[in-house]
Amino acid sequence: QELPVESGGGLVQAGGSLRLSCAASKDTFRGYAVGWFRQAPGKERECVAVISRNAISIYVADAVKGRFTISRDDAVNAVVLEIDDLKPEDTAVYYCAAGNFRTLQTGQTYSGWGQGTQVTVSS
Numbered sequence: 001q002e003l004p005v006e007s008g009g010g011l012v013q014a015g016g017s018l019r020l021s022c023a024a025s026k027d028t029f030r031g032y033a034v035g036w037f038r039q040a041p042g043k044e045r046e047c048v049a050v051i052s053r054n055a056i057s058i059y060v061a062d063a064v065k066g067r068f069t070i071s072r073d074d075a076v077n078a079v080v081l082e083i084d085d086l087k088p089e090d091t092a093v094y095y096c097a098a099g100n101f102r103t104l105q106t107g108q109t110y111s112g113w114g115q116g117t118q119v120t121v122s123s
Contacts, residue, residue, distance in 0.1 A: 002025050003024070003114045004028065004095075004096045004098065004113075004114045005022070005024065005114050006022050006094060006095060006096055006114055006117040007021050007117055009119045009120075010119070010120070011120045011122065012119075013086075013121070014086060015086065016121075017083060017085075018083045018119060019080060019083075020080065020083070020096075020119070021078055021079075021080050022079040022080070022081070023076075023077060023078050024098070026074075026077045028077075028111050029077050029098055030053075030074070030077075032098040033050055033052045033053050033101035034051055034072060034079040034097070034104075035047055035050035035051075035097055035098075035099070036050075036068075036070060036079070036081045036094060036095070036096050037097065038092035038094045038095070038119075039093050040089075041092075043092075046061070046107075047059075047107060048063075048068055048081075048094075049069075050104045051070045051071065053101075055071070055072055057101055059101070059105055064090075068081060068082070068083055069082040069084075079096055081094070081096075087121060088121045088122070088123045089121075090121050091119060091121050093117065093119075094116055095114060095116040096114070097111050097112070097113060099111065
C-alpha cells in the first residue's frame with residue numbers, strides 16, 4: 001500500500017472555503033474508514049473528521065461541526081474534506097489516513113501519514 005497524498009490547501013481569507021482531497025491506492029482505502037486530521041504549529045495532531053468504509057457513519061469534531069464536511073468516492077479512491085467559513089484557528093497542516101472508524105478518532109492509523117497539505121487562513 002502507498003501513503004495517502006493530500007492536496008488542495010492554500011492561503012485563504014477568513015470566511016472563505018477550501019476543498020481538500022486525499023488520494024491513495026484502492027488497497028489503502030478499500031474496506032477502511034478514512035479520517036482527516038490537522039496539526040497547528042506547537043500543537044498535537046487532532047482528528048477533525050472520519051468517514052466509515054461504507055460512508056454510513058461520519059464523525060466530525062465538535063470544534064468544527066457545521067463547517068467541515070467529509071465525503072468519499074471509492075470509484076476514484078478519494079476522500080474529500082470541504083471546509084466552509086474558514087477561521088484563522090483553522091490554520092494547520094491537514095493530513096488524511098485510513099484505519100478503524102473508532103480508533104482513527106484517537107489518531108491510530110494503519111496507513112501511515114503522508115506529507116499533508118498546508119492551510120493558512122488570514123484574518
